[in-house]
Amino acid sequence: MSGDGYSLPATRPSPVRGAWSAPIATSALRATVAVPGSKSLTNRELILASLADGPSRLSAPLHSDDSARMVDALRALGVGVDEVEGTGGFGPDLEVTPVWPLRGDIEIDCGQAGTVMRFVSALAGFARGDVTMTAHESALHRPMGAMITALRDVGVDIDDGGHWALPFTVRGRGHTRGGEITIDASGSSQFVSGLLLAAARYDVGLHLIHSGARLPSQPHIDMTIEALGHRGVHVERPAPAEWIVPAGPIRAKDIAIEPDLSNAAPFLAAAMIAGGSVSVTGWPAHSTQPGAMLGDILTQMGARVTRRGGALTVTGGSSILGMDLDLSAAGELAPTVFALAAFADSPTTLYGIGHIRGHETDRIAALVGELRALGGEAHELDDGIRIFPRALHGGTWHAHHDHRLATTGALIGLVVPGVEVDDIGTTAKTMPEFPELWDRMLAGSPEGALA
Secondary structure, X not given: OOOOOOOOOOOOOOOOOOOEEOOOOOOXXXXXXXXXXXXXXXXXXXXXXXXXXXXXXXXXXXXXXXXXXXXXXXXXXXXXXXXXXXXOOOOOEEEEEOOOOEEOOEEEEOOOOHHHHHHHHHHHHHEEEEEEEEOOHHHOOOOOHHHHHHHHHOXXXXXXXXXXXXXXXXXXXXXXXXXXXXXXXOOOOHHHHHHHHHHOOOOOXXXXXXXXXXXXXXXXXXXXXXXXHHOOOXXXXXXXXXXXXXXXXXXXXXXXXXXXXXXXXXXXHHHHHHOEEEEEOOOOOOOOOHHHHHHHHHHHOOOEXXXXXXXXXXXXXXXXXXXXXXXXXXXXXXXXXXXXXXXXOOOEEEEOOHHHHHOOOOXXXXXXXXXXXOOOEEXXXXXXXXXXXXXXXOEEEOOOOOHHHHHHHHHHOOOOOOEEEOOXXXXXXXXXXXXXXXXXXXXXXXXXXXX
């Protein structure tokens, strides 16, 4: 459909909601899976297409709760986003027609989408009129203070009621000054990405310096810089935590969206837990997605990983190896690696992931608590988790409104009878097809995309 509303295409399955009994793997896996487009790339390209100097087409984009929130936000700002027939297996392509300046006197509900909170707030100053940013009550805790400070520093007028958090109102003036600013992005790399995505349309561009002791998810910043480069925006990097973007046009361009490699993680990890092999099609030869690190991570943990004919295949080994892993560059993979560690041959420590406490839920506390409820042993660290493999039993696995917690429960349920995920519908945030794709993988279906 096109117009003011946005929904999953009618040909796609409706997301499964509510409690879900995780299916047991009754034999070694032999499956090929296709996964929908990358959430991170889809939402970045939607932003850039909205600021470009002409229309753009996004091929094989993600259709999920997060991408729907982004489309709704951009449409509210006056941007044209229309669904057109495409060749992807998970829904139509999107044609984006920018407007300038953006429309004001609107309210944007970000839901639980961190990219919408951070990326759209960086655009709101381009609107003529007020833009009120809000979110689902479960997401109001997510870090926004650093972003509010940075936007004020580039000349955006924000009324946050003194709370340094959502909801807040941007008093849009149709342009944003820009200039040199310093930000502590220790809480989220999305602060940096949001500012960089908008920077070329600032009056004087942007000179951005990160002042914090750590910068999580560096691959996501690299993804932003690469996406900008594809549209003719050169980002200078005079130092590891410093970026300069000159003012100038953002080129209109048709972009093909890669599959979401982090959403592929549970399927690939399933081969290590249940045995056998799982292949994910469309695996790019080069990618800035953090999920591109999966091959190395799973190899270190004992899998055989091969890439042939554009597919990445993981074959489970005789055991899963416990180890110490720095996931600071790929914190979104931590829940999947956590599930693997629960079945390893020795303890595992995941570190460099303190920032995932500020995601959809406190992922460190939630993972530890849910595993303990099933008889496992894990301990919170300041910057990570220590997991000790133990015999597990069935029970309710709470998703905590978090898509990656839900898929972790599905992984554990592959070999632990009686695991029930309390709300599998949370996977609709980035992959509404997850339950059906999971069933097809277990059935050994040769086709991952849905008919």
